[in-house]
Amino acid sequence: MWIHSRTLSFMLSGYRPHYNGAALSNEYLMQRLHDAADLSLFEQDLRYLSDGLEGRSNNPVALLFDQLFHPDADLGVDAPTALDWKYDEQHYISHVVLGKTKPGGTWQKIDGTMQTVSQSSWMELPNVAFKEWLTSEDRTRSSARLDRHSMAGRATIADVKDYYTDYIKSQGLEKNFKDFHTVTSVQQVYHLKNIVDSESGEVEPCCANVRRNHPHCWEVRGYVTSSTGDSCKLRNGESGEEVIPQQGFCYVAPHVVLAVGTYDKPNRLGVVGESSPSVVHSLGDFEQALLSMRLESSGDLTDEPRVSSPDPVLVVGAGLSAADAILTAMDAGVPVIHVFRRAPTHASLVFSKLPRAIYPEYHRVHRLMKGQELSQLYTPMPKQTVMEVRDKAVLVGSASGEGRGSGKASSSTSTSLTWVDVSLVAIMVGARSDLGFLPREGRDLGIVAKWPIDSKHNIIDVDPFTYQANRQPQMFAMGPLVGDNFVRFGIGGALAIVNHFNKCRRKEVM
Numbered sequence: 001m002w003i004h005s006r007t008l009s010f011m012l013s014g015y016r017p018h019y020n021g022a023a024l025s026n027e028y029l030m031q032r033l034h035d036a037a038d039l040s041l042f043e044q045d046l047r048y049l050s051d052g053l054e055g056r057s058n059n060p061v062a063l064l065f066d067q068l069f070h071p072d073a074d075l076g077v078d079a080p081t082a083l084d085w086k087y088d089e090q091h092y093i094s095h096v097v098l099g100k101t102k103p104g105g106t107w108q109k110i111d112g113t114m115q116t117v118s119q120s121s122w123m124e125l126p127n128v129a130f131k132e133w134l135t136s137e138d139r140t141r142s143s144a145r146l147d148r149h150s151m152a153g154r155a156t157i158a159d160v161k162d163y164y165t166d167y168i169k170s171q172g173l174e175k176n177f178k179d180f181h182t183v184t185s186v187q188q189v190y191h192l193k194n195i196v197d198s199e200s201g202e203v204e205p206c207c208a209n210v211r212r213n214h215p216h217c218w219e220v221r222g223y224v225t226s227s228t229g230d231s232c233k234l235r236n237g238e239s240g241e242e243v244i245p246q247q248g249f250c251y252v253a254p255h256v257v258l259a260v261g262t263y264d265k266p267n268r269l270g271v272v273g274e275s276s277p278s279v280v281h282s283l284g285d286f287e288q289a290l291l292s293m294r295l296e297s298s299g300d301l302t303d304e305p306r307v308s309s310p311d312p313v314l315v316v317g318a319g320l321s322a323a324d325a326i327l328t329a330m331d332a333g334v335p336v337i338h339v340f341r342r343a344p345t346h347a348s349l350v351f352s353k354l355p356r357a358i359y360p361e362y363h364r365v366h367r368l369m370k371g372q373e374l375s376q377l378y379t380p381m382p383k384q385t386v387m388e389v390r391d392k393a394v395l396v397g398s399a400s401g402e403g404r405g406s407g408k409a410s411s412s413t414s415t416s417l418t419w420v421d422v423s424l425v426a427i428m429v430g431a432r433s434d435l436g437f438l439p440r441e442g443r444d445l446g447i448v449a450k451w452p453i454d455s456k457h458n459i460i461d462v463d464p465f466t467y468q469a470n471r472q473p474q475m476f477a478m479g480p481l482v483g484d485n486f487v488r489f490g491i492g493g494a495l496a497i498v499n500h501f502n503k504c505r506r507k508e509v510m
Contacts (some may be wrong), residue, residue: 003480003487005097005259006167007125008494009176014092015085015127016040017068017495022082022215025072029054029064040086041495043504047465060464062484062492070122070488078153085127093501097259098222098252100182102165119153119358122488123160125167130155132164154358181249183222184435186256190216218256218474222437223248230373255474257497258442262455262480264434273389279425286325286426290332293423311421312337312379314394316386317428318349325364325426330377337420339381339396344369386427387417394420430456433481445469445477455480466500467493476500 010019018040019033029049031382036044055074134155145398156165168174222245247487266281268274273510280286290313312335322340330334342349344366351366367373369380381396388395398416432454435442443450446458449471453460457484460477461470467482469475478484478493 003125003164003261004484004490004494005099005257006164006173006260007491008257008478008497009095009097009168009173010126010171011028011096011494011498012093013171013173013176014089015087015171016042017083017126018086018089019068020082020084021337022071022080024067024082025075026067029067041083042091042499046498046499048498050465057489057492058483059489059492061467061496062489065492065495066488069126069174069491073119073122073488081129083126088186091502093431093505094496095176095253096250097177098181098183098220099177100225101212105450112257113462122486123155125164125487127493128163128167128170130163134159135165178249180225181222182225182278185219185221185222186437187219187439188216189219189252216474217252217254220251220253220256221229221248222396253475255501258435258475258477258481259461259479260433260435261483262433263434265429266427266431267429269386269429271386274389274427276389276425278392278423279389279427281427282431283321283328283428286428287328288426290329290334293334294332311392311423313424313426314386314420315426315428316340317430318342318369319428319430320350320362321426321430322426323351323362325428326365326368326378330375330420333377334423335379337368337379337422338370338383338415339386341383341385344371344380344382389425392421392423394422394425396420445471445475453481455483455485456502459483463498467496468500 019037021034021037023031024030032049041049046061046064052063053060053063053067054259055063055066057066066073067328068082071077071082073079124133168177263282268281273279280289313329315322315329316339318340322338326336326338349366351362354362364373368375368378369382371380384396384398386394387397396418432452435453438445442453442460445460446453447461448458451458460481462468462477462482463470467476467478469477476497478497479490482493484490484493
């Protein structure tokens with residue numbers, strides 16, 4: 001359940017955004033808003049309002065909402081929002097939000113002491129300022145935590161998780177959320193009218209082309225799991241084996257919105273031994289593995305986080321997730337071998353795009369990668385790939401190609417092969433959304449048809465002003481599925497979708 005589903009539910013519940021008259025640096029946008037000051041954004045032409053806007057999203061409505069919710073954010077300005085929210089229960093649109101875990105998904109698995117990549121104000125949702133929530137009197141916090149949370153304007157994962165959980169409660173959205181509901185299929189169902197043959201008496205469809213001549217709804221099916229994430233287990237009376245009964249559910253609705261995150265299915269290298277128990281593909285699993293190592297080495301959990309490990313951990317990747325894994329291991333006193341395909345000075349690495357003052361920990365990893373800082377706990381292996389994984393050992397090959405390892409060493413590209421003894425392997429090379437509940441995993445929905453949906457390389461092809469899938473009417477997508485990987489931009493998708501629903505309501509076609 002992606003974070004943006006909260007904002008979509010908030011807007012569908014009758015909260016309507018109004019421009020509050022605040023000064024904007026974009027005078028053209030400000031004038032357009034003043035001309036329709038008595039209307040909410042749901043009643044205005046988003047194409048007209050967003051015309052000519054520029055920023056760090058390719059979606060015009062995302063830019064529009066960001067410029068109103070976070071005015072001049074890219075200029076380093078922390079200006080008050082230019083939006084006021086007015087509640088009108090008459091504008092409530094019936095909906096349900098299905099999530100296979102607690103709201104927040106992957107965020108629930110990450111160490112709460114880590115800091116977010118985005119500024120804390122960029123993580124906030126409509127109607128509840130993050131800073132005000134953080135310092136509210138009913139929240140008990142030590143001054144030390146507050147000081148650290150305000151470091152460079154970033155928040156900790158723990159605070160963000162609490163904020164998003166409290167948001168649902170404070171805005172009265174609980175009735176719309178169904179946690180631990182795993183969706184297994186989303187398919188079209190048609191409103192059919194059958195006719196009876198006057199001679200044979202057989203029931204026949206009223207026309208040959210059902211898809212063209214009949215409206216459809218979406219049938220969403222799945223099963224409910226327990227609050228621990230596992231279905232209740234029972235024991236078979238005959239065989240004695242454990243069985244997991246599944247309580248199914250089925251919803252039928254005229255519209256469906258895809259709001260899943262990007263970390264459901266970690267990317268894999270495709271090398272031999274990658275499915276070994278000593279290999280993990282997510283930061284949450286990596287932290288759990290380190291915790292297990294700590295328990296094995298000390299027998300209990302103390303305030304001292306260090307782990308007595310005979311062999312290092314090996315981290316693969318050169319993105320922020322890999323950097324987080326490296327920092328987590330080093331903080332625990334675990335030596336790290338870092339394997340990455342490109343040169344540490346390669347222009348495509350994300351570290352060069354991050355301001356040093358705001359992201360000192362990531363720049364420290366970059367310095368370690370370049371050899372500008374040395375540590376006994378860190379060993380870089382640039383321009384290399386993992387070729388094979390065995391129990392507690394990894395075969396690393398030095399390659400000149402930019403592609404990922406295929407599991408075989410090529411004499412034309414490899415100059416050396418080295419077996420490295422390790423206690424754990426963390427393959428952090430990105431992830432993608434799990435759309436297994438859609439026919440063909442949604443491959444027909446992408447900009448490049450028949451290719452897997454990917455938040456960076458092949459997003460779902462949507463109308464930029466309604467977020468409706470161009471190849472599937474009445475299906476919508478938002479967030480990473482349409483390229484908006486940051487909270488501040490993903491909220492614009494909710495604005496576009498609810499704006500469209502309101503137009504449909506006025507035309508009485510919902």
